[in-house]
Amino acid sequence: DTHKAEFLAAVDGLLSKNKIAVDDKGLVRLPSVGKDLIGVLRKNQRGFGFVIPETAVREGDVFIPPDGMGDALSGDTVRVEVGRKRKPHGGGEELFGRVVQVIKRKRKVFTGELSQRGPQWLVMPDGRELTDPVVIRDPQAKNAKKGDKVVIEITAYPEGNTLAEGVIVDVLGEAGTPSV
Numbered sequence: 001d002t003h004k005a006e007f008l009a010a011v012d013g014l015l016s017k018n019k020i021a022v023d024d025k026g027l028v029r030l031p032s033v034g035k036d037l038i039g040v041l042r043k044n045q046r047g048f049g050f051v052i053p054e055t056a057v058r059e060g061d062v063f064i065p066p067d068g069m070g071d072a073l074s075g076d077t078v079r080v081e082v083g084r085k086r087k088p089h090g091g092g093e094e095l096f097g098r099v100v101q102v103i104k105r106k107r108k109v110f111t112g113e114l115s116q117r118g119p120q121w122l123v124m125p126d127g128r129e130l131t132d133p134v135v136i137r138d139p140q141a142k143n144a145k146k147g148d149k150v151v152i153e154i155t156a157y158p159e160g161n162t163l164a165e166g167v168i169v170d171v172l173g174e175a176g177t178p179s180v
Contacts, residue, residue, distance in 0.1 A: 019055060030058040033095065036081050037062065038103060043074035045131050051080050051097055059095050068098035071157035074129045075106030108154045110134070113175045114144050114168070123152050123166065132158055134166040142168045149175040 011028065014020040021031040037057065043049035047066035054077075062080055072078050080097035087094050110130055112123040122133040134152055144150050152166040 021058075030056050033057040033059050033062070033082055036079060036100070037097075038077065038079050041069075041072050041074060041076050041078050041099070043069070043072075043129075045128065049074070051078060051099075059093075062095050062097040064097050064099060067160070068096070069159075070099040070102070071159040072099045072102050073106065073157065076102050077104040077106075078102055102157075109151060109169070110154070110166075111149060111151050111172070114139060114146060114148045114150050116146050122163075123150060123168075125152075130154075130158075130164065132163055134164045136166060136168060139168060142171050144168050144171045147175055149173060149177075 011020070011022075015022065018031050020028055022028055033053070037051070037053045037055075039051040039053040039062070041049050041051050041064065043064075047069070049064045049069065050061040051064060052061050062082060064080065070078075078099045079101040081100045082095055082097050084093045084095055086092075106129065110123075110125040110127070112125040112134070114136065115122050115124065115133075121136040121139040123136055124133050125131070134154065136152065139145075142150070149172040150168045151170040151172065153169050154164050154166045156165040158164040
């Protein structure tokens, strides 16, 4: 009987924190997603992504189409506005979201190789979080040259078709050199 009281107290505690829901039949389950949620973005290289909610919800991860990313990068903690649309042929609902706020950046410093396309200087970042080139307005500030491996800090995050902008904070040396 004491175990039952402890169990019911634990259920009440989880209910009060919206970690679980109890339906009208008394079944305990995960809560349903509301109009918005907070979670970590996992972006695919093809432009779309998924937000993994910080608090588990019945519907699971939320799909983010390419035009719903805002300036968020993979690994950022974001607030998402959640929408729903009917699946065809009576298959229930499909969730999708749009990033409305970046709450916490995973990081703002990246490494990559400095290159030049016409008059424009670009760094192609290493890794998978930032997959498009970053525009560098003043590569000479740190005496960097084409082909150098550099450390950059993002000053403007990418949004839509606009590339990110950054500044070189360190020159590591010529790309491909073993010590670099």
